[in-house]
Amino acid sequence: MSAGTTSAVPAGAATTGAATTGAVATGPDGSARAVAGPAGRAVPRVLAVAGSDPSGGAGIQADLKAVAAADGYGMTAITALTVQNTRGVRDVHVPPASFLAAQLDAVTDDVALDAVKIGMLGAPEVAEVVGAWLDSLPRGATAERPAVVLDPVMVATSGHRLLNPGGERAVADLLRRADVVTPNLPELAVLLDEPVARDWAGALEQAARLARRHGVLVVAKGGHLDGEVAPDALVGPDGLLAQVDGPRVASSATHGTGCSLSSGLAVRYARSRDWVAALRETKQWLTRAIRAGEALEVGGGHGPVDHLADVRTVVAGSRAATLPGRLPGDVARRFAGHDGSPGTVPGTAAEDGAALVGRWWDEAAGLRAQIDALPFVRALADGTLPEHAFRYYLQQDALYLREYARALARAAELAPTRAEQAFWAGGAHGALVTELDLHTSWLGGEPGGEARGEPGGELPDVPASPTTRAYLDHLRAAGSDYATLVAAVLPCYWIYQDVGERLAAGNHDAHPYRAWLGTYADDEFAAATRQAVAVLERVAADATGEQRHRMAEAFARACRHEVAFFDQAHAWGPAPA
Ligand SMILES: Nc1ncnc2c1ncn2[C@@H]1O[C@H](COP(=O)(O)OP(=O)(O)O)[C@@H](O)[C@H]1O
Numbered sequence: 001m002s003a004g005t006t007s008a009v010p011a012g013a014a015t016t017g018a019a020t021t022g023a024v025a026t027g028p029d030g031s032a033r034a035v036a037g038p039a040g041r042a043v044p045r046v047l048a049v050a051g052s053d054p055s056g057g058a059g060i061q062a063d064l065k066a067v068a069a070a071d072g073y074g075m076t077a078i079t080a081l082t083v084q085n086t087r088g089v090r091d092v093h094v095p096p097a098s099f100l101a102a103q104l105d106a107v108t109d110d111v112a113l114d115a116v117k118i119g120m121l122g123a124p125e126v127a128e129v130v131g132a133w134l135d136s137l138p139r140g141a142t143a144e145r146p147a148v149v150l151d152p153v154m155v156a157t158s159g160h161r162l163l164n165p166g167g168e169r170a171v172a173d174l175l176r177r178a179d180v181v182t183p184n185l186p187e188l189a190v191l192l193d194e195p196v197a198r199d200w201a202g203a204l205e206q207a208a209r210l211a212r213r214h215g216v217l218v219v220a221k222g223g224h225l226d227g228e229v230a231p232d233a234l235v236g237p238d239g240l241l242a243q244v245d246g247p248r249v250a251s252s253a254t255h256g257t258g259c260s261l262s263s264g265l266a267v268r269y270a271r272s273r274d275w276v277a278a279l280r281e282t283k284q285w286l287t288r289a290i291r292a293g294e295a296l297e298v299g300g301g302h303g304p305v306d307h308l309a310d311v312r313t314v315v316a317g318s319r320a321a322t323l324p325g326r327l328p329g330d331v332a333r334r335f336a337g338h339d340g341s342p343g344t345v346p347g348t349a350a351e352d353g354a355a356l357v358g359r360w361w362d363e364a365a366g367l368r369a370q371i372d373a374l375p376f377v378r379a380l381a382d383g384t385l386p387e388h389a390f391r392y393y394l395q396q397d398a399l400y401l402r403e404y405a406r407a408l409a410r411a412a413e414l415a416p417t418r419a420e421q422a423f424w425a426g427g428a429h430g431a432l433v434t435e436l437d438l439h440t441s442w443l444g445g446e447p448g449g450e451a452r453g454e455p456g457g458e459l460p461d462v463p464a465s466p467t468t469r470a471y472l473d474h475l476r477a478a479g480s481d482y483a484t485l486v487a488a489v490l491p492c493y494w495i496y497q498d499v500g501e502r503l504a505a506g507n508h509d510a511h512p513y514r515a516w517l518g519t520y521a522d523d524e525f526a527a528a529t530r531q532a533v534a535v536l537e538r539v540a541a542d543a544t545g546e547q548r549h550r551m552a553e554a555f556a557r558a559c560r561h562e563v564a565f566f567d568q569a570h571a572w573g574p575a576p577a
């Protein structure tokens with residue numbers, strides 16, 4: 001199941017987009033709570049009223065990162081200072097409530113707010129100040145009134161109280177002033193004064209009761225339940241409005257998920273004015289952020305999510321794209337005419353293709369030289385590469401191969417002839433079984449000696465790096481057009497075979513990676529590479545000028561990703577303890 005699948009929307013209930021525009025749920029005080037309305041600002045101005053977490057994963061720090069990740073402008077009014085890290089909360093200091101009131105006034109006097117996210121309040125008097133401030137904001141579902149998302153923070157994941165005794169009533173008193181409230185299951189139970197829901201159906205019933213009692217929309221969250229799916233749902237006074245399912249990620253990087261969800265939701269709602277769409281997008285983003293969290297290696301307890309995982313992927317991709325070397329456009333223009341219009345190359349069709357592909361390969365010579373000069377490749381060649389750096393490379397390569405096999409399978413799906421279909425299907429099988437088996441068995445054994453692990457093992461339980469993800473994104477983006485896809489998958493064959501030939505030539509009996517280097521000198525792989533190149537030549541020969549332009553770009557980009565991929569393990573540092 002993919003993250004953020006929306007389902008179980010009852011007929012007539014809010015879903016997304018135009019269908020929900022104008023839908024409202026009415027609170028007991030008669031104020032309208034818009035489920036969806038006219039679109040808001042492109043870069044919403046969002047104020048987080050919350051506590052500080054010095055370890056950066058939860059609280060105001062998470063809020064700012066989540067707001068930035070959702071492309072909003074973040075501001076903060078700090079309610080409390082905590083002394084905490086990923087392992088737990090050591091102390092809490094709540095400054096005078098009047099100081100918070102002054103912060104709120106300073107921001108509101110100057111800045112028009114599109115949304116407010118309220119998190120940890122710490123003490124009843126702080127909640128009261130926030131309540132009075134909310135009452136001073138414009139009322140009703142007007143453009144001037146900021147959307148208010150209340151995350152009723154009470155207890156940290158570690159079990160430490162984040163709200164003084166007596167604070168629960170004051171927080172409950174804020175519910176009627178919020179548009180959406182996002183309690184976790186224990187908080188939902190406290191707000192209703194009921195036992196904690198034991199299953200999802202119970203959680204949805206409680207959420208509806210809370211929504212009815214306070215005239216507020218409730219996001220029920222399944223983070224605290226078990227099972228393969230981590231469901232969230234938007235629930236109104238009349239019950240379920242929409243359920244958003246996502247896979248439960250097996251990860252300890254869940255510190256601050258509640259803070260991040262509520263902030264991301266506030267920004268996305270302020271932009272789209274559609275709570276269901278905002279929840280779905282926020283959930284999808286959060287799932288990616290949780291997946292990428294462990295790779296940050298922050299702390300020894302419940303680590304943070306990687307709020308900026310998507311940004312890192314883009315940065316890694318553009319870093320690869322700007323590696324020195326000829327711009328793809330230059331390559332393409334030479335063959336397609338200066339304006340990118342269909343050009344002609346003299347000679348027979350078959351010669352055209354070979355000449356074209358030969359030029360692309362020559363244009364990538366600088367990148368191939370860069371690969372040879374990379375610290376990683378040199379250390380692998382001379383045997384000085386630390387074992388943990390080699391393992392890192394193997395792990396990322398295994399994660400890459402699994403998805404690369406999908407790209408080859410897609411090429412098989414799109415192939416116009418039976419021969420090409422069979423070739424790519426064989427390549428997909430080879431990547432998935434032969435090559436991936438080699439990786440998993442190496443990862444289970446001694447990289448320096450012979451492979452010892454079991455073939456057919458599972459993929460390494462590590463997240464794909466931003467560099468790996470960026471390369472895979474490139475392959476995915478190429479996947480709708482056969483010619484572009486063939487050009488994008490080719491460098492992985494060709495460069496690997498080319499670099500491998502030189503690595504294998506320097507192999508010797510005493511080389512610590514001799515068995516691995518031996519795998520590079522594989523005649524079958526060399527033959528498959530020649531065949532893949534022949535297919536590329538055939539496709540290039542038949543391509544229009546515009547297609548050739550796209551192929552040249554896809555090919556050159558993939559070459560750049562190859563450089564970045566080989567380079568990514570070079571910052572190996574000391575071996576982990
Ligand atoms: N292991 C997980 N995998 C995927 N999503 C999760 C996981 N844990 C929590 N979430 C999501 O994180 C958000 C916060 O959920 P939850 O843990 O219930 O709240 P809180 O952080 O307030 O205790 C929800 O969107 C929930 O679905």
Ligand SMILES: Cc1ncc(COP(=O)(O)O)c(N)n1
Pocket residue numbers: 050051052053058059060082119120153155156157162254255256257258259260
């Ligand atoms: C300052 C602060 N605010 C909120 C939380 C709750 O975090 P979570 O999102 O994991 O429930 C926290 N641990 N610290």
